Amino acid sequence: MIASTRANLVTLITAPTVWALHFLVCYVTASAYCAKTMADARVFTGTSWPDITVARAVIAAATVLALGIIALCLRQAWGHWRSGDVDPPFDEPSFEGRQGFLGFSTILLCGLSIIGVIFVALPAIFIGDCR
Amino acid sequence: MSVAVYATRSSSGGLDERLAKRFILWGGVAFPTVVLTALLIYGLRLMPVLRASGEGLTIAVAGEQFWWRVTYQPKDGPPVRSANEVRVPVGERVAFALTSPDVIHSFWNPSLGGKVDMIPGRENRLVLKAEKAGVYRGVCAEFCGASHALMAFPVIAMEKPDFDAWLSGQSRPAAEAAETAQGKTLFLQNGCGACHAVAGTEARGEVGPDLTRFGERATIGAGTLPNEPEQIARFIRETDTVKPRVKMPAYPALPREDLLAIAGYLGSLK
Numbered sequence: 001m002i003a004s005t006r007a008n009l010v011t012l013i014t015a016p017t018v019w020a021l022h023f024l025v026c027y028v029t030a031s032a033y034c035a036k037t038m039a040d041a042r043v044f045t046g047t048s049w050p051d052i053t054v055a056r057a058v059i060a061a062a063t064v065l066a067l068g069i070i071a072l073c074l075r076q077a078w079g080h081w082r083s084g085d086v087d088p089p090f091d092e093p094s095f096e097g098r099q100g101f102l103g104f105s106t107i108l109l110c111g112l113s114i115i116g117v118i119f120v121a122l123p124a125i126f127i128g129d130c131r
Numbered sequence: 132m133s134v135a136v137y138a139t140r141s142s143s144g145g146l147d148e149r150l151a152k153r154f155i156l157w158g159g160v161a162f163p164t165v166v167l168t169a170l171l172i173y174g175l176r177l178m179p180v181l182r183a184s185g186e187g188l189t190i191a192v193a194g195e196q197f198w199w200r201v202t203y204q205p206k207d208g209p210p211v212r213s214a215n216e217v218r219v220p221v222g223e224r225v226a227f228a229l230t231s232p233d234v235i236h237s238f239w240n241p242s243l244g245g246k247v248d249m250i251p252g253r254e255n256r257l258v259l260k261a262e263k264a265g266v267y268r269g270v271c272a273e274f275c276g277a278s279h280a281l282m283a284f285p286v287i288a289m290e291k292p293d294f295d296a297w298l299s300g301q302s303r304p305a306a307e308a309a310e311t312a313q314g315k316t317l318f319l320q321n322g323c324g325a326c327h328a329v330a331g332t333e334a335r336g337e338v339g340p341d342l343t344r345f346g347e348r349a350t351i352g353a354g355t356l357p358n359e360p361e362q363i364a365r366f367i368r369e370t371d372t373v374k375p376r377v378k379m380p381a382y383p384a385l386p387r388e389d390l391l392a393i394a395g396y397l398g399s400l401k
Contacts, residue, residue, distance in 0.1 A: 115164055119171060126175035131182040 007080040007102035015070045015106065015113035022066040022117050026124070029058045034130035056124045063121040070113050077106035185226025185258050190217060192229055194236025194249040194271060197278035197377055198340050198353040203298060211301040212328065214340030215353040217286045220294035221264050227257040234276065240269030240286050248273060261288030268354075277376035283354025304331025305344055305400040314396025317389050326379065329400065339379060346401040352377075363394035 030052075037050035080103030083096075090101035193200040203211040219225045229238050231249040238257065239246035247257045261267065271282040289297060307315065315332070318324070324334025330343040345351075348358055352374050356362040366373050367390055370381040382390075 111160070119168075122171060123175055123178075126172070127179060129179075131179075 007077070007099050007106065009102075011073060011076060011080075012102055012106050012109065014073045015110040018066050018069045018073075019113040019116045019120075022062055023120050025062045026059045026120050029055050029062075030124070033058075038130050050130060052129055056128075059121055059124040063117060066117045067114060070110050070117065074107060074110040074114075077103045077110060079103070081107060183224060183258060186224045188220070188223065189226045189228055190219070192217065192227055192238060192249075194229070194231045194238065194275070194282075196233050196276050197271075197282040197374060199282070199284045200340070203301070205298060208299070209302055211298060212330075212341040213301070213344065214342075215284055215350070216348050217269075217284060218294060218297060219259065219261050219286060219288050220291045221261050221288045223291065224258050224260045227259065229255040229257060235273050236271050236275045236282075237273035238269070239272035240267050240284075242267040243269075243286060246272045259286075261286070264288050264290055266349075270354075278374045281352065281355045281374050283350075285349065285354070301344065305329070305346070308399050311392075311396040311399045314392035314394070314399075318393050318396055321382065321385070321389075321393075323393075342397060342400060344400055345397045346399055358398065360391055360394040360398055363397055364390035367393065 033052060033055040034050075037052070080099045083099055083103070085096065088100070088104070090097045090104065187206040189204040191200075191202040191204060199215050199217075201213040201215070201217055203213070205211075227238065227247075229247055229249045230253070231251050233251065235251070236249040237246045238249055240259065243259045243261060244257065247255050249255065265288055267286040267288065269284045269286055271279055273279075275282070318329075319333055324332065324336055326336040326338040327340065327342045328335050328337060329341075329345075334342070340353075346358070350356060351358050351363055352366055355374055356366060364387070367382050368385065369383065370377055370379045372381070385393075
């Protein structure tokens with residue numbers, strides 16, 4: 001993210017870091033929100049479960065933000081990967097070799113992080129209360 | 132595995148590079164992602180159903196050493212006390228409030244649902260739904276003492292109209308027959324009522340199982356013996372042999388005729 005023309009380790013770990021932070025935000029939000037709203041809720045009150053729209057909105061916003069940052073990261077990494085004329089396995093001690101290696105690794109990590117972020121956010125779509 | 136065999140046995144010069152890349156992309160990335168996403172969505176859609184609330188009837192069950200205290204709490208109507216047997220309507224989600232006053236027990240009826248621990252100081256929740264009428268055997272699934280293995284409970288699933296009729300009938304005391312009057316007198320004289328309750332009589336004890344509809348139950352001592360006069364008499368005479376470490380004292384001094392009279396009275400409580 002910091003280097004726009006040269007790939008480095010920071011760009012490499014940006015996507016997994018965003019994924020980890022998104023995971024933390026989602027779980028802390030859901031658990032804190034449910035702990036607060038469920039404090040007075042009785043188990044057997046039947047249908048009157050606390051509304052968790054606020055928690056779901058926070059998770060949705062965090063997901064959009066995370067996917068946005070990862071998308072930027074992916075765009076940049078794509079540029080790094082495509083900039084040189086080097087083919088895998090990128091093991092030459094040259095600038096192009098490093099660009100290619102870091103760019104391609106970042107692309108793979110971005111893909112993994114996108115799937116991770118979506119999987120973390122999916123329960124908020126299907127589970128509408130704190131049970 | 133077939134692909135691995137093909138790859139190692141194949142004598143051709145290897146795969147075309149573009150084909151190999153495509154194989155990795157589709158077989159290694161796209162396919163697992165799609166399959167995992169589909170499985171995750173399928174699982175997540177099932178989760179709210181598993182945690183659905185009950186539909187009105189709540190049954191409080193307390194696991195005690197070594198029996199089950201059962202209290203039906205209908206949405207409208209007074210609570211109904213029973214023991215060692217749970218009746219539920221077919222096709223209705225019934226909520227269970229599971230507690231324990233002594234040690235940790237576990238409420239487990241494998242045919243109907245998973246086991247849930249009964250932990251002193253906590254109220255755990257379980258919702259069960261019987262799809263078919265019948266008797267489903269349940270057990271205590273957490274070692275709780277010497278008679279842990281002698282602590283079963285049948286769940287009897289009844290059609291909804293039958294269940295409603297049964298439950299509303301429970302608020303009335305059991306019918307009493309003239310021929311069991313002596314058994315009733317002996318039951319009260321020997322102090323059984325200090326621990327056991329029989330609705331409509333002076334027996335109001337709450338230490339042991341409620342015996343109001345004792346005659347309706349298929350077993351005695353929480354699934355330990357069949358509900359027959361001889362077995363009831365045996366249970367009273369040698370309680371600690373039949374069910375080790377149970378709170379009820381044995382009554383070896385009671386004459387056999389008295390034991391059978393009490394057994395006759397208890398068996399008639401329907």
